[in-house]
Amino acid sequence: MSNISLLLLSARPETRFWAGIVFLLVAALAYLANKLTRGYIIGYTQYKINERVKATLMGVHGFGSLILALMLPNNYLNEIEFVGKLYEENELWIATSILLLLFTFIILFGTVFTLAARLFGADKTRS
Numbered sequence: 823m824s825n826i827s828l829l830l831l832s833a834r835p836e837t838r839f840w841a842g843i844v845f846l847l848v849a850a851l852a853y854l855a856n857k858l859t860r861g862y863i864i865g866y867t868q869y870k871i872n873e874r875v876k877a878t879l880m881g882v883h884g885f886g887s888l889i890l891a892l893m894l895p896n897n898y899l900n901e902i903e904f905v906g907k908l909y910e911e912n913e914l915w916i917a918t919s920i921l922l923l924l925f926t927f928i929i930l931f932g933t934v935f936t937l938a939a940r941l942f943g944a945d946k947t948r949s
Contacts, residue, residue: 848888855928863932869944879935887927895919
């Protein structure tokens with residue numbers, strides 16, 4: 823696929839609509855996870871660290887979670903006999919596993935980043 827066709831694909835209204843829906847879904851799951859953990863998964867954003875590092879961590883937190891959640895069911899989970907049978911029985915299990923993995927990775931990455939900020943001795947900002 824050439825660069826021109828990629829640009830044309832991203833300019834289509836359907837592509838922008840579905841990208842917006844995916845973004846809202848990730849944001850909603852992150853909000854739910856944040857409420858359930860009482861703000862711990864975005865705790866690293868409240869530490870005094872470089873703004874570029876903070877933005878990079880937030881990008882890895884969101885996009886990394888999404889990429890891993892989309893990649894694992896198709897590449898690894900379907901090789902497990904039980905999960906493979908579930909996928910064959912009803913394709914909604916694929917979507918369910920993606921959402922559960924996304925939720926899990928959002929919590930996991932946020933917790934790791936917050937613990938790393940604490941471990942490296944960053945000061946917490948006053949709010």
